[in-house]
Amino acid sequence: MTSVAFLMLCAAALLGVALLAIASARSLAATSIVYGATLVITLAATAASVAALTGYSVTPADLMLPIGLPWIGAHFRLDALAAFFLAVVNVGGAAASLYALGYGEHEDEPHRVLPFFAAFLAGMNFVVLANDAFSYLLSWEFMSLASWALVIAHHREPENRRAGFVYLVMASIGTLALLLAFGLLTGTDGNYTFEAIRAGARTPMTAAIVLALVLIGAGSKAGLVPLHAWLPLAHPAAPSHVSALMSGVMTKVAVYGFIRIVFDLAGALPWWSGALVLAIGGLSAVLGVLQALMQDDTKRLLAYSTIENIGIVFIGLGLALAFRANAMEAAAALAMTAALLHVLNHSLFKSLLFFGAGAVLVTTGERNMDRLGGLIHRMPVTSFLFLVGCTAISALPPLNGFVSEWLTFQAILLSPDLPQWALKVMVPAVGGLLALAAALAGATFVKMFGITFLGRPRSDEAATAQEVDRFSLAAMALLALLCLITGIVPGFFIDAVAPITRMLTGGALPLQASLPWLTIVPAVASGSSYNGLLVFLFIATSAMLAVWTIHRFASHAIRRGPAWDCGFPDASPLTQYSGSSFAQPIRRVFLARTTATHEEVVMPAPGDVRPARFSLVITDPVWTWMYLPFAGAVEFASLQLNHLQFLTIRRYLSLVFFSLVALLLVLAIWS
């Protein structure tokens, strides 16, 4: 059996599990059976896709099924790009299934989650495997609807219903944009296979419109600013293992869609397309992390941080587009590698962090970090694994987040050779934005870990929290281990994506595995290198040395006592810093003169015994700038068009006739 057939079989098996789950969701063992089955299937699919990616026979394999549109059929294909993203999807899926074996037991209404979970996984697999526009869009829509059903799984909370509605609207707009993009790519021939699209010739104008449409279609799913507004509503609304899948994996499927259409199908693009993607990526990175820092809801903070990381991925992709347009293959390959590696890294640590937030949610029932605290004493293993995730996402060596950001910086440093002036001015600015985003991400996760897990408990629920079950811990430990491995031996992963960069940019990084000591070097021309393994060993050795010296020569005496706090410790846990007070200095520095925050202080007059009140409202400015005016315009237009619903037969017929004439005229002028 070819690998593409095997992977199709896995995806079909996931669909079968979904059907089984519908039939048996109300039985007691359903949770274990369904998640166990998805775990086995996704593990098998992971093995197959990793084998396809790293095996030296990366010959693309095709498969044609006689289903779908008549005479066209459904085409599927496994090439290096698809194999990489399938590995990302299925590793995330396997971790989520393992986690849910424990977490899913706490679900009140498993019949609202189980069928859609398996279907969601199947949909993501199908999107990546699809090799014609029709099956691609069908799977894309299937994936969107399955995840929508998961978002409204807990539909009794009005917040989740609102999130579901916004998500549905944004997903429809996104699919419409992709539909139009494919329409422009195929032209009027009606051959929807990707081979035909790849072979077709198109004007730069068409390519530009396609790029804009794909940025809307795939970008809205990935969460690019300003189309991100649904993401921080929808991702936290779903059960936590689904949040992990949506944030860690589904956004990566959207990145796959962008890469597939823009790099593979659309053909050569002008240099300014890179500038456009670069600008959007830089904005997403900084605005996403600034909003993340302001959040007090653990899962919403993670959702905003996803926007930041998607921004970093798109900075890499934009650089790759700009380099490729200028025929700088090695640099384009470096930027592409950085983006792909960040795709993998983000899927690992974001899933880990969502699992941790889910563990806290299960045991305390709280997502608001101002009611948490001190959990490190009650949940030691969860907090350690969560800390690994926090250090990874803050891009601290020797973990994996640092490697992909380091590669992105190295790609930026190659860009003074770009000939266009606009890019010369823009790339350093984007580099500054990326540096700012990296520093703010560190602050965000100090806040998240510090407020949630450290300090004293701020509520009874936090004070009586319990460690979570072993399945959840195993899933988190697995991801934490993968974060460490990707961080200390990134060379193997860079070599694994080399076929992809060769396919899409025409270049590849030098073979890393052959370098001494598992060092990575981004390009032959530059003298820079980084060695995660040695840095890890260095830190470990010097820490051990310090510990040994101290314990050999210094005093061992230790005494427990009350906190010092300059002599005025206050017993109330409310005297600790809260989430919003931690973020206050940065809020004041970066957001003081914007509409994103609104502070109100009510100070009673002297002699008045009422307490002073402080209230803080954080809003996402895109709602007031973009979404509400847009929604108003849509409502106005539909009210006007409402008249068309009450016409006589005669008028309907004439309306149909004139529309037909108008459309035919357009077609005549077009061709």
Added chain:
Amino acid sequence: MELISALLVQSMQMLLVLAAAPLLTGFVRKVKARLLRRRGPPVVQPYRDILRLLKKEVVVADNASWIFRVAPYVIFATTWVAAALVPTFATGLLFSWSADLIAIIALLASARFFLALAGMDVGTAFGGIGSSREVMIASLAEPAMLLIVFSMALVARSTQLSAVADLLATSEVGLRVSLGMALLGLIIVAIAENGRVPVDNPATHLELTMVHEAMVLEYSGRHLAMLELAASVKLLLYLSLIGCIFAPWTLAEPDSSTASHIAGFGLYLAKLAVLGFLLAVFETAIAKMRVFRLPDFVGGALMLGLLGTLLLFVSRSL
């Protein structure tokens, strides 16, 4: 043989950094005291402090977690590794290729990450205030530092510190506007990162203006000794960095004679003394800033770094 001598130079540098760091701190304190017409503590006082702290018992707050006890070692180790990657008296360190300037910044960021967490661990108001201000300052100083690194890397075409130092020492780079901006920015970042006046006052206690001291307020005994030593090493690191990039002529080449190594060593100490003296003069001459005036000061470094990088990007094709 070659490997052994390289290993020797590397470990010499690591030990030198560790041994010289408290001396530098004591020297700066002494100069500051003399400038204020006080006699001041002896130069070796920081060594005595550290030794005394090592002998004392540790008092840990009741609800402190393992983070609180592990953090001093992590902070010390990451800072020491970062310092070991900066050439002090000789270039061509054995392991300098394992991490470049970006990695050095990230290592210091790791130290800061754990220090901020340690500040929040006990759950006191002072720890929180220190951590939240520290990350605010870092959110400006870290991108500024990265942009400064960009401008150096664009000149040297490598982010490897020894490559940068080699290039600046040997070839005719000449006076460059962007390198001047980088120097100014680097000085501002060094002041901010080390918590010196006007950003933070290392001598303060019981004040709402403190940042670094507020985070380590709960520490005592050997833990505090580790943190003090790490802070000294960090100051030494930044001064060595400035010395190695902007006065690289004194560095001994890897294959040069023992005599030139000894000369480089002496000149390195002289460089540190000059920079430490200048730091003390600057600190005495300026007043501590309010916390919310800091963004203007540190943001200046960010703008300088951006401007320097932009100039290099634009001038590459000219």
